[in-house]
Amino acid sequence: VTFLTTDHQSLTTPMMKSVDEQLEILRRGTEQIEPADGLRKKLEKNLKTGKPLRVKYGIDPTGIDVHLGHTVPLRKLRQFQELGHKAVLIIGDYTALIGDPSGRDETRARLTPEQVEVNAADYLKQIGRIIDLSKAEVRKNSEWFSRFTFLDTTSLAGRTTIQRLLERDDFAKRFKARPESVPIYLHECLYPLMQGHDSVAIQADIELGGSEQLFNLMMGRRLQEAASQEPQVCLTMPILRGLDGDKKMGKSLGNYIGVGMSADDQFAKTMSLADEPMKEWFTLLTDRPATEIEKLTDPNQTHPMEAKKTLGRDVVTFYHGADAAAAAQANWEKQFSERKDPDNIPEATVPAGDVGLPQLLVTVGFCKSNNEARNRITEGAVSIGPERTKLTDPKGTVKVEDGLVLRLGSKKIVRLRIG
Amino acid sequence: VTFLTTDHQSLTTPMMKSVDEQLEILRRGTEQIEPADGLRKKLEKNLKTGKPLRVKYGIDPTGIDVHLGHTVPLRKLRQFQELGHKAVLIIGDYTALIGDPSGRDETRARLTPEQVEVNAADYLKQIGRIIDLSKAEVRKNSEWFSRFTFLDTTSLAGRTTIQRLLERDDFAKRFKARPESVPIYLHECLYPLMQGHDSVAIQADIELGGSEQLFNLMMGRRLQEAASQEPQVCLTMPILRGLDGDKKMGKSLGNYIGVGMSADDQFAKTMSLADEPMKEWFTLLTDRPATEIEKLTDPNQTHPMEAKKTLGRDVVTFYHGADAAAAAQANWEKQFSERKDPDNIPEATVPAGDVGLPQLLVTVGFCKSNNEARNRITEGAVSIGPERTKLTDPKGTVKVEDGLVLRLGSKKIVRLRIG
Numbered sequence: 001v002t003f004l005t006t007d008h009q010s011l012t013t014p015m016m017k018s019v020d021e022q023l024e025i026l027r028r029g030t031e032q033i034e035p036a037d038g039l040r041k042k043l044e045k046n047l048k049t050g051k052p053l054r055v056k057y058g059i060d061p062t063g064i065d066v067h068l069g070h071t072v073p074l075r076k077l078r079q080f081q082e083l084g085h086k087a088v089l090i091i092g093d094y095t096a097l098i099g100d101p102s103g104r105d106e107t108r109a110r111l112t113p114e115q116v117e118v119n120a121a122d123y124l125k126q127i128g129r130i131i132d133l134s135k136a137e138v139r140k141n142s143e144w145f146s147r148f149t150f151l152d153t154t155s156l157a158g159r160t161t162i163q164r165l166l167e168r169d170d171f172a173k174r175f176k177a178r179p180e181s182v183p184i185y186l187h188e189c190l191y192p193l194m195q196g197h198d199s200v201a202i203q204a205d206i207e208l209g210g211s212e213q214l215f216n217l218m219m220g221r222r223l224q225e226a227a228s229q230e231p232q233v234c235l236t237m238p239i240l241r242g243l244d245g246d247k248k249m250g251k252s253l254g255n256y257i258g259v260g261m262s263a264d265d266q267f268a269k270t271m272s273l274a275d276e277p278m279k280e281w282f283t284l285l286t287d288r289p290a291t292e293i294e295k296l297t298d299p300n301q302t303h304p305m306e307a308k309k310t311l312g313r314d315v316v317t318f319y320h321g322a323d324a325a326a327a328a329q330a331n332w333e334k335q336f337s338e339r340k341d342p343d344n345i346p347e348a349t350v351p352a353g354d355v356g357l358p359q360l361l362v363t364v365g366f367c368k369s370n371n372e373a374r375n376r377i378t379e380g381a382v383s384i385g386p387e388r389t390k391l392t393d394p395k396g397t398v399k400v401e402d403g404l405v406l407r408l409g410s411k412k413i414v415r416l417r418i419g
Numbered sequence: 420v421t422f423l424t425t426d427h428q429s430l431t432t433p434m435m436k437s438v439d440e441q442l443e444i445l446r447r448g449t450e451q452i453e454p455a456d457g458l459r460k461k462l463e464k465n466l467k468t469g470k471p472l473r474v475k476y477g478i479d480p481t482g483i484d485v486h487l488g489h490t491v492p493l494r495k496l497r498q499f500q501e502l503g504h505k506a507v508l509i510i511g512d513y514t515a516l517i518g519d520p521s522g523r524d525e526t527r528a529r530l531t532p533e534q535v536e537v538n539a540a541d542y543l544k545q546i547g548r549i550i551d552l553s554k555a556e557v558r559k560n561s562e563w564f565s566r567f568t569f570l571d572t573t574s575l576a577g578r579t580t581i582q583r584l585l586e587r588d589d590f591a592k593r594f595k596a597r598p599e600s601v602p603i604y605l606h607e608c609l610y611p612l613m614q615g616h617d618s619v620a621i622q623a624d625i626e627l628g629g630s631e632q633l634f635n636l637m638m639g640r641r642l643q644e645a646a647s648q649e650p651q652v653c654l655t656m657p658i659l660r661g662l663d664g665d666k667k668m669g670k671s672l673g674n675y676i677g678v679g680m681s682a683d684d685q686f687a688k689t690m691s692l693a694d695e696p697m698k699e700w701f702t703l704l705t706d707r708p709a710t711e712i713e714k715l716t717d718p719n720q721t722h723p724m725e726a727k728k729t730l731g732r733d734v735v736t737f738y739h740g741a742d743a744a745a746a747a748q749a750n751w752e753k754q755f756s757e758r759k760d761p762d763n764i765p766e767a768t769v770p771a772g773d774v775g776l777p778q779l780l781v782t783v784g785f786c787k788s789n790n791e792a793r794n795r796i797t798e799g800a801v802s803i804g805p806e807r808t809k810l811t812d813p814k815g816t817v818k819v820e821d822g823l824v825l826r827l828g829s830k831k832i833v834r835l836r837i838g
Contacts, residue, residue, distance in 0.1 A: 150567035158606035186576035
């Protein structure tokens, strides 16, 4: 897999790969391919005809900071590009104009055409860090939907049923919610049909999306069949978990890394990643082979911190290049070592049990009087423990434990010993 | 109620009536008025402003033979006209163009604009027998829907939810059908919204419909409220049962009387009406006061056949005038008396039990030989019993019962006696 570079700026002329070689690359990290043998057939057709596969990815121009979670399908799209296929980006500008006529959802406020234009340009600029925009086909769905009449719309609506729509996970959940069903507005039912019709309009061979998109992607197949087109193959990617290793990466949860962040920020945030999702991140955010990832995520073979540094370098290299990645690592290491407690910490013997904080500061010799101690506490100079938890209550007490480290400012440090 | 004529051609200048007088006329035979006090308020507003109420009735131009069942709401519309209000007929020409894009329903085949035009003209001609078209406002809903964009359509769709739509009786039934749910296509969900928007477009004060229309009528209220209009009052009329007194009147069931039928046909068919629905027919198809209907439908006060003759005259008078009604009754009575068996029927004594039909004809003296009998049977000349059931099988047998009447052609008749 030598040509699969992690430096996005160097998308070179694709090498011809066999169907099996392409399948190995494309299947890596995917969640579902529908139908299962569809991708192979499309690739075989491509080899026979020489016509690149048209690989669709839809974008919602509602104003988004693109983060690593978004890049999972985008990186797959880039792989298709690297294999010589055509990335077709659909900007859902017409969908964004609809907003939420029910007035129910503030996040789906109806956007003006100007806002949509600005958002779309901003979004493209961001994802230009992942795919090669110069080789992509970028289409807006207003191109076809602005010409739709009421008749065209009802004709589209006639392609699906209430029953089928209620099979979609989010609709099903809202419909079955108790004690009260959560309203599903009728215009929302048109969104999957719009997304499906986009596939008809651009004659997609493949559509990429997150795993929650499978229903909408399958709608594309249905509508293409109704339009006598060869239906697209649906390829879904797993949802990336955020830095907490628990929830889906998202801006509102603060557990994300933005593609527009500085090299230092991206590296430091990667270093704060929980251990558990590391394998998933390596798989979905780097091109490292599975065997290597196995070695990197086995604590007996690689120390988790070293593995995380490798991950951090990979992430930063992709967005800022190898030099910036090395520099970001050095910066992080320097800060980390500065924050480290010195090897030899002076010790002080104190009685066990609860003790008033000002008195403790006097006992260990940090302050000359309770009064001075209270002032330092109030100004936030006192911290405790490995997390350097700040203690700011001058009336507070400390439960003394053997080995507990107490700090005053950045210079004074002492390890407590029970005497 | 002298001015409430049953002759549709003489709609005269309306007399000013008080709200209570109008309410008495308008409430007669209605099933539901929603909201209950709404009609009174609208009538009071009309008296105050002098502006006639706009009373909407929607027509589906899919090619219909208008029958008495359809006339129930149309007669109510005529009453509004007689009281000086404005009938507004909506021809759903745009709705008819949609048809059924799912290809599921042959009766909702997509019509061409030409077909819609022909059907609409034919329909108007037919209902011109019930309401005064010269005083009605006739609108086609293509007037507004042909200008709808995709955005307008989704905006309309956003006014309702899947949950609310599934409250509509027919949708609810299909959704809950077992063992398999019956598909509800998404375009069907747009129909109630279209009907509702028609009310917005013409600023309806009242909408009339059959009882199964209540959901759609209420949608009009909702959409008018959303458009800051005073919502319409919904007035539903009961469904008329057909000649069998059992099922809803309908062409496919053959239990109907068409408004375009001849006076003779209308009268004769009314005479074949079951006794049970007579009161309902008097109430919904004539203007006779309730006290009179009570008398007509009480078998102790009026013989059912006499009541039915009155009903038949009323029906025919409305469509063909009083003279034609009298003539139709006379024709029917003549035929009826001709069909009656003579007072003195010759008798013939035969053995009890099953007997071959040809042999029976010879025994009673109708035929000279079994051969002649078989020929007459084959040509359909033999009938039996009060229903004059034809017997056409020369190998058939008859179970002889005392008093059974046997006929050959229209002249020979005999009553069998067991000997």
